[in-house]
Amino acid sequence: MCGIWALFGSDECLSVQCLSAMKIAHRGPDAFRFENVNGFTNCCFGFHRLAVVDQLYGMQPIRVKKFPYLWLCYNGEIYNFKQLQKQFGFEYQTLVDGEVILHLYNKGGIEQTASMLDGVFAFILLDTANRKVFLARDTYGVRPLFKVLTDDGFLGVCSEAKGLINLKHSTSLCSKVEPFLPGHYEVLDLKPSGKVASVELVKFHSYKDEPLHAACDTVETLPSGSFDLETVKSNIRILFENAVRKRLMAHRRIGCLLSGGLDSSLVAAVLLKLMKEINVNYPLQTFAIGMENSPDLLAARKVAAHIGSEHHEVIFNSEEGIQAIEEVIFSLETYDITTVRASIGMYLVSKYIRKKTDSVVIFSGEGSDELTQGYIYFHKAPSPEEAAEESERLLKELYLFDVLRADRTTAAHGLELRVPFLDHRFTSYYLSLPAELRIPKNGIEKYLLRQSFEDSNLLPKEILWRPKEAFSDGIASIKKSWFSILQDYIDQQVDDLLLEKAAEKYPFNPPKTKESYYYRQIFEKHFPGRSNWLPHYWMPRWVKATDPSARTLKHYKSATQE
Secondary structure: OOEEEEOOOOOOOOOHHHHHHHHHHHHOOOOEEEEEOOOOEEEEEEEEOOOOOOOOOOOOOOEEOOOOEEEEEEEEEEHHHHHHHHHHHHOOOOOOOOHHHHHHHHHHHHHHHHHHHEEEEEEEEEOOOEEEEEEEEEEOOOOOOOOEEOOOOOOOEOOOOHHHHOOOOOOOOOOOOOOOOOOEEEEEOOOOOOOOOEEEEOOOOOOOOHHHHHHHOOOOOOOOOOOOOOHHHHHHHHHHHHHHHHHOOOOOEEEEEEOOOOOHHHHHHHHHHHHHOOOOOOOEEEEEOOOOOOOOHHHHHHHHHOOOOEEEEEEEOOOHHHHHHHHHHHHHOOOOOHHHHHHHHHHHHHEEEEEEEEOOEEEEOOOOOHOOOOOOOHHHOOOOOHHHHHHHHHHHHHHOOOOHHHHHHHHHHEEEEEEEOOHHHHHHHHHHOHHHHHOOOOOOOOOHHHHHHOOOOOOOOHHOOOOOOHHHEEEEEOOOOOHHHHHHHHHHHOOHHHHHHHHHOOOOOOOOOHHHHHHHHHHHOOOOOHHOOOOOOOOOOOOOOOOOHHHOHHHHHHHOOO
């Protein structure tokens, strides 16, 4: 996990512009480099490094003797860089996984490069010989990327929007800073003046298609065409274990977030099993957060005892949670209700990991709810086909919601997140299964995933079949939910009259509740006029809901009241 920043065709002094690059310093606390491009005095790269692989030669922009005309700034991990080296006979000059991007580009151009990368990435590749700039982002947008391109060809690119909004330029940049679309690459012409012109924006991978890089994966070809339940369950286990295994690539200590829910518990259990197999010489640290005696803390404790991790509990009180709201919204760059709510716990646990431990590479369970239909409202889906379509929509928008939350809350504290549920091969296989196999069954969401691991003894039965908790309930005290605490506090902060006139003040995505109004106020304070970064609020489907939380759904109420 790093912070990347680049400018092409700047009219202003670069030493002034580079102050914007410091806005993302939290993403790379180990080192910083600012480098001008030879022959283009108004083009430059900025890089904040978190050293996870190749401590010696990992600084960026990456340049190698073989390709002196190529400059690469990237944030991510390429898990198949060794397999690609073997397949194509590449001669690497460093141990940096991202070096493979230069070799792939030289061999087959940008389309093949983006398609063959198994991993998470956002990159800026400059080819001065052919005067081209390329931008690319992984399939689900696990690694963030923002850009601004003015009418006169000034381009700014950054891991977070906050590194672009204060850039100086002769024309206005307002409202033009936007997220770069996941699963796409863009080709831009570089003019002698250093300015650029966009040539094409191309979608290189659809998550339903088996990725091109599957051909050189470590897992052999799986039995296909058969949807026999035992075969399906076996394939799910094989691919998920492979997804965790390939993500063990790190020279820094590995840890795991553990809420005690199905997803993080599966990740932690498989992770610990694989770390033992390769004789990692330190115990796996797992981290749970909650208010005193919260359901998540109790469930996580049970999982940690079962798998044998070195478990840490982070207990926070309502005051700490409320105090963190503004920092969290600034880190997130969004005012989405459920994203902000769920980010508070993750932000506070990340803060603890950074201050109190030496774990840096953090595994987590993001992506499972979208892929395996884990949200409680999936029980209301009119048909398996509509449930499958909704699952795909959620995956497409992950970069605006859960993946955004997971990246920003960990990156704010210089941690690197790894999310095996969003492995390309695992997701494409799961999405290829018949729609009726993937829906909730017997009143239980993620039924197929749970069934697949039932006989593995990885988790206690009561955890494997633990129903979905709304995150802000899972971390709440049994006396009063975090949701109620938030509502009580915000009720005092937002006047009824303000809410009545909310649509006049904020015509785009107008706040409908005091909570959403409060978050929007804070967002506008830091990012005025940029509400279009969030196209719409995250809301459940097939139910009449004014609040995104699971607690407003009948299914959830009946389960919690039993």
